[in-house]
Each structure stands twice: as structure tokens, then as C-alpha cells.
Amino acid sequence: MIVWKDAPMRQKSNMKIGGVADFFIEAENKEELPEIYRNYREIFLIGNGTNTLLSDGRLRRAFVSLKKLRDITELPEGRVRVGAGLDFKELIRFMREKDYGGLENLAGIPGTVGGLTCMNAGAYGGRIFDCIESVGIMDENLALRTLEKEEIKFSYRYTEIRDRGWVIVNVTFRFGKGFDLARVKEIQAMREAKQPLNYPSLGSTFKNPDGAFAARLITDAGLKGRRIGDAQISEKHPNFIINLGNAAYSDVTGLIELVCTTVRARSGIALEKEIVVVE
Ligand SMILES: Cc1cc2nc3c(=O)[nH]c(=O)nc-3n(C[C@H](O)[C@H](O)[C@H](O)COP(=O)(O)OP(=O)(O)OC[C@H]3O[C@@H](n4cnc5c(N)ncnc54)[C@H](O)[C@@H]3O)c2cc1C
Structure with missing residues (x-):
């Protein structure tokens, strides 16, 4: 190490x-x-x-x-074991090369395979757990073992992995045959059109509440474009907070607080953070 x-x-x-x-x-x-x-x-x-x-x-x-844990191993029957530190875009590149399908809707999510799995990342109707067969972890007793997907609790942008303090060391996927390049290009174009990709950000700040969209609630609360210091609620995608240059931590947390209180007062909905905050 x-x-x-x-x-x-x-x-x-x-x-x-x-x-x-x-x-x-x-x-x-x-x-x-x-x-x-x-x-x-x-x-x-x-x-x-x-x-x-x-x-x-x-x-x-x-x-x-765990960025050095980035090996990719092909197993029988379209199964592939991937190190947790692999950049997700490298996995998409590998799937394209080998003509594997199943995660095209997620193309463009800028995390690692471990990060996407821990967050149950998803986009455009797909989520990473759709293709997961098992997850190699180090558990709370520091034992390395493999959990089948059925043994892991997960839901929208949540897995029990973080709550339990498990470390994901690798993920085994089961892919279908045929990589859909046209879909990946379509999604890339949608991301470029809708997301402020030219500024530092953390993607969606809040989870979408049941039956509503956080971005819509933020817009309706009149907060689009609101700025504290160098942190701004993106005009392009109001669920993103962007760093215009020199934003401080307190600028971002100030905006998060402002969104939570204003949206709650206006709609009665308590937004829940999707991002992880570390002090
Ligand atoms: C421009 C942009 C677009 C985005 N679009 C999307 C999207 O469409 N859908 C979506 O779901 N997210 C999206 N995100 C958010 C983010 O990319 C995902 O949540 C991604 O899964 C985070 O991966 P990461 O490696 O960066 O994780 P990090 O931010 O480094 O960590 C996130 C959490 O995962 C934990 N973690 C990381 N690695 C491991 C591991 N090996 N074992 C256990 N826990 C681990 C961390 O401790 C932390 O709690 C977007 C972000 C940006 C900036």
C-alpha cells in the first residue's frame, strides 16, 4: 500500500x-x-x-x-468480474470491444465500479444492479467473501453496503450479447444537452422523491441559478450544484440548506440528499 x-x-x-x-x-x-x-x-x-x-x-x-484494483476477468456464460477501482467508462469501453450489452443506459456516469455499486447508480431507466450477479466484499469482521445479489438489500440509489461498512473489492456482472452503441451515443447527447458538464459538480444533489422530480421542485421554488459565493444551483439542471471557480464547502452546504427549507415550505416535500457529505 x-x-x-x-x-x-x-x-x-x-x-x-x-x-x-x-x-x-x-x-x-x-x-x-x-x-x-x-x-x-x-x-x-x-x-x-x-x-x-x-x-x-x-x-x-x-x-x-481502491483505484489499483481494476482487473477485468471474463468468466463462462457472459459473466465478467471487475475490480472495484475500475473507472466505469473503462467497463463501457470493454463491453463495446467484447460486444456485451446491458449497461448502456448508464454510460457517462463518471464513477468507479465500486462507487456505482455502493450507490446503486442508475440512469435513463437502468441501474447497475440490473446486471450484477454477485459482489466481492470485505465485511465488518474484515473477512473477504462473496455475496450473491439476492443477499444484498438495495433500492433506488441505496444499498446496505455503506450502512454496514462493507468494502466492495470486485463485482461480477452477467451481460447479454450485443452492445448498443447507438443508445450510448443517444445518452451522451442527452447528458450534454441537459447537464452542466463544463463545471465541477457531483451530479444530482437530491434523490427524486416518490412521484416527483427534485429538479422540478427546485425550479418551482424559484431557486434556479441561485448563488452563494462561487457555488450555484445550475440553470441547466437545477438538481446540480456547480462550482464556478472557488466555491467553499459552506457555499455548497448553504445552498443545500436553502433548497431543503424552501422546497419544504413550498411543497411540503422533504428532499433527501443523494450526495455523500464528509467532514
Ligand atoms: C456529471 C455527473 C453526472 C452524474 N450522473 C449520474 C447518474 O446519471 N446516475 C447516478 O446514479 N449518479 C450520477 N452521478 C453521481 C456519481 O457519478 C455516482 O453516484 C457514482 O456512482 C459515484 O462513483 P464514485 O466512484 O465517484 O464514488 P465516490 O463519490 O467516490 O463515493 C460514493 C460513495 O460510494 C462509496 N464507495 C466508493 N467506492 C466504494 C467501494 N469500493 N466499496 C464500498 N463503498 C464504496 C463511498 O464511500 C461513498 O459513500 C453523476 C455525477 C456527475 C459529476
Whole structure:
């Protein structure tokens, strides 16, 4: 493993906000994980940081990255085992090369395979768990084992993995035959048209409540374009908060607070954060 002390974290979150962490640890293989978990406290697993807002104060934590666990192994019957640290776009590239289908609707989600699985990421009617067969984890007793999909509780943008403190080390997918490149291109075009991709952000800030869209509720509350410091509720996609340059952590949390209170007062709906906040 490689350990950095007093690690600057700003570049590790896609929001480009973050203070200095006590430790940043890059695991080189899954066998090192029990040792890391025995030796460090307040561990936070970080993938691409595309859903994680970091405080810009001192982060009294050990951030652990599994980016070196990125092997892809083909197994019989269209099954593929993938390291948790693999960039999801690399998995999409692999599926295209090998003509595997099933995750095209998710193309463009900028996380790691571990991050997408932990969040049960989804888009345009698909979700990562649609193609998952099993997940290799390190459990709360620091044992490495494999869980079948049926053994894991998951729902819209939720899995029990985070609550239980499990570490995803690899994910086995079962793919169909035939990669739908036209669908991927269509989705890319929709993302470019609807999302503020030229600014740092964390994607959707809030989950969509049952039967409603967070972006619509935010627009109806008159908050589109509202700014605190350099953080802004995107005009293009009001469920995104963007960093216009030098946003502080408190600018973003201020906007989150403003959205929650204004939407609640106006519609009675309590929005729930989709992003993960780390102090
Ligand atoms: C422009 C943009 C568009 C986006 N579009 C979508 C979208 O369409 N749909 C969608 O669902 N999300 C979307 N997102 C949000 C984000 O990309 C996803 O939630 C993604 O799954 C996060 O992956 P990550 O590796 O960046 O995770 P991180 O932000 O690094 O971590 C997220 C959570 O996963 C945990 N985690 C990470 N790795 C592991 C692991 N190996 N084991 C256990 N826990 C782990 C972390 O501890 C944290 O709790 C978007 C984000 C951006 C910036």
C-alpha cells in the first residue's frame, strides 16, 4: 500500500473542494485491506469522488482508494468480474470491444465500479444492479467473501453496503450479447444537452422523491441559478450544484440548506440528499 500523510483532497472530489486529510491510502491488492482497517480509524472509501462532497477544513480521516484494483476477468456464460477501482467508462469501453450489452443506459456516469455499486447508480431507466450477479466484499469482521445479489438489500440509489461498512473489492456482472452503441451515443447527447458538464459538480444533489422530480421542485421554488459565493444551483439542471471557480464547502452546504427549507415550505416535500457529505 502507499500511504500519504497530510494529503490535500481538493482534486479527489469532482466538486474540486476539499481540505487536508490525515491520511490518503492507496491499496495495491485486496489482501492488504484487513491490515489497513486494523491500523487506521475513521476510514472513508473514495472512488472517483463524483458523488462525494468534502469539507474544506481539516479532514481527520484516512481516505482509502481502491483505484489499483481494476482487473477485468471474463468468466463462462457472459459473466465478467471487475475490480472495484475500475473507472466505469473503462467497463463501457470493454463491453463495446467484447460486444456485451446491458449497461448502456448508464454510460457517462463518471464513477468507479465500486462507487456505482455502493450507490446503486442508475440512469435513463437502468441501474447497475440490473446486471450484477454477485459482489466481492470485505465485511465488518474484515473477512473477504462473496455475496450473491439476492443477499444484498438495495433500492433506488441505496444499498446496505455503506450502512454496514462493507468494502466492495470486485463485482461480477452477467451481460447479454450485443452492445448498443447507438443508445450510448443517444445518452451522451442527452447528458450534454441537459447537464452542466463544463463545471465541477457531483451530479444530482437530491434523490427524486416518490412521484416527483427534485429538479422540478427546485425550479418551482424559484431557486434556479441561485448563488452563494462561487457555488450555484445550475440553470441547466437545477438538481446540480456547480462550482464556478472557488466555491467553499459552506457555499455548497448553504445552498443545500436553502433548497431543503424552501422546497419544504413550498411543497411540503422533504428532499433527501443523494450526495455523500464528509467532514
Ligand atoms: C456529471 C455527473 C453526472 C452524474 N450522473 C449520474 C447518474 O446519471 N446516475 C447516478 O446514479 N449518479 C450520477 N452521478 C453521481 C456519481 O457519478 C455516482 O453516484 C457514482 O456512482 C459515484 O462513483 P464514485 O466512484 O465517484 O464514488 P465516490 O463519490 O467516490 O463515493 C460514493 C460513495 O460510494 C462509496 N464507495 C466508493 N467506492 C466504494 C467501494 N469500493 N466499496 C464500498 N463503498 C464504496 C463511498 O464511500 C461513498 O459513500 C453523476 C455525477 C456527475 C459529476
